[in-house]
Amino acid sequence: EPEVTQTPSHQVTQMGQEVILRCVPISNHLYFYWYRQILGQKVEFLVSFYNNEISEKSEIFDDQFSVERPDGSNFTLKIRSTKLEDSAMYFCASSERGHNNQPQHFGDGTRLSIL
Amino acid sequence: SQKIEQNSEALNIQEGKTATLTCNYTNYSPAYLQWYRQDPGRGPVFLLLIRENEKEKRKERLKVTFDTTLKQSLFHITASQPADSATYLCALDDDSARQLTFGSGTQLTVLP
Numbered sequence: 001e002p003e004v005t006q007t008p009s010h011q012v013t014q015m016g017q018e019v020i021l022r023c024v025p026i027s028n029h030l031y032f033y034w035y036r037q038i039l040g041q042k043v044e045f046l047v048s049f050y051n052n053e054i055s056e057k058s059e060i061f062d063d064q065f066s067v068e069r070p071d072g073s074n075f076t077l078k079i080r081s082t083k084l085e086d087s088a089m090y091f092c093a094s095s096e097r098g099h100n101n102q103p104q105h106f107g108d109g110t111r112l113s114i115l
Numbered sequence: 116s117q118k119i120e121q122n123s124e125a126l127n128i129q130e131g132k133t134a135t136l137t138c139n140y141t142n143y144s145p146a147y148l149q150w151y152r153q154d155p156g157r158g159p160v161f162l163l164l165i166r167e168n169e170k171e172k173r174k175e176r177l178k179v180t181f182d183t184t185l186k187q188s189l190f191h192i193t194a195s196q197p198a199d200s201a202t203y204l205c206a207l208d209d210d211s212a213r214q215l216t217f218g219s220g221t222q223l224t225v226l227p
Contacts, residue, residue, distance in 0.1 A: 004158075033215075043159060043204065043217040056214050091158045101147050101166070101208075104215065106158030 002026045006092050006107035013082055014115055021077045021110045023092030032075045033093040033104060034067065036060070043091065049075065050098075079112075087114045117142040119218040121205060127224045128195055136190040136221045138205035143216075145207035148181055148188050153202045153220065162203075163190075195225045 005024045013019045025032050034046040047057045049067055066078045075094075079086055089109040095102040122137035138148070146167050151159035165172045165181045165188065172179045178191040192199050202220040 042219040043153075043206075045214045045216065048214065058214065093158075101164065103149065103161035103164060104159075105161065108156070108158045 004092055004094055004105050004107035006090075006110050008110060009108070010111045010113070012113045012115060015084055016081050019079050019082055019112065021079075021090050021092075021112070023075045023077075023107060024073050025075055025092065025094030026096075026105055027073070029094035029096050029105070031055075031095045031098060031102070032067075032069070033095075034077045035091045035093065035106075036088040037091065037109075038088045046077075082112075082114045084114050087112060117216075119143070119205065119207065119216060121203075121218040121221045123221060124219075125222045125224070127226060130196060130225055130227050132195055134192040134195050134199070134223055134225070136203050136205075136223065138188040138190070138218055140186050140207060143186075143207060147208050148179075149206045149215070150177075150179055150188075150190050151204040151206060151217075153204055159204055159217075192223075195223075197225045197227050200224045 007022045032049045035043050037043045045058050047061045047067055048055045064080045068076050089111050091106050091109045093104040093106045095104045118141045120139045128134050147164055149164045150162045152162055153159045163172055163174055163179045165179045167183050176193045180189045202222045204217050204220045206215050206217045208215055
């Protein structure tokens with residue numbers, strides 16, 4: 001069964017550094033998402049992406065965050081200048097069609113640790 | 116303010132019994148509600164989706180109900196097994212916000 005893959009599985013970065021998290025969504029999916037989960041807390045929506053542009057974003061997704069689909073397979077999340085509070089699991093997800101009535105397929109996440 | 120509440124943080128049941136998990140919401144008008152399973156250190160895995168005009172949906176040992184009057188969904192696992200032990204998340208859309216919002220989850224432990 002096709003799956004969403006994320007790399008790296010664990011990223012340790014100094015505060016203030018830039019970090020890029022990578023995802024390969026399922027190949028025939030058209031909608032892509034990033035979520036984060038701070039340890040012990042709920043999964044929180046960050047951003048959705050369709051047709052090479054952001055379709056929705058949450059209040060968490062401020063100017064420090066950006067997303068990109070640099071080629072036909074990868075989907076990336078960049079945090080420009082990391083803060084301690086950015087430490088969390090970051091999940092990428094994809095769905096075949098639009099968000100609300102479609103199951104979302106999640107990767108196993110990147111654990112981001114900011115020192 | 117908008118809120119999604121799942122009945123309890125942890126639920127322990129004996130193997131073979133039916134587990135019932137609750138998801139209540141306030142100040143949402145979801146057209147769809149989804150249930151996911153999350154194992155430690157893993158991403159959520161989709162289980163079931165139910166539409167607002169559907170009262171009940173089943174898949175093997177799983178059953179979901181959706182009551183838009185009570186603003187509640189119930190998630191049942193019949194003939195539970197230790198392998199069903201995980202955290203179960205409900206998630207709903209908010210058509211005005213057009214994003215999927217998750218509850219905090221219920222950690223289910225099925226005891227052998």
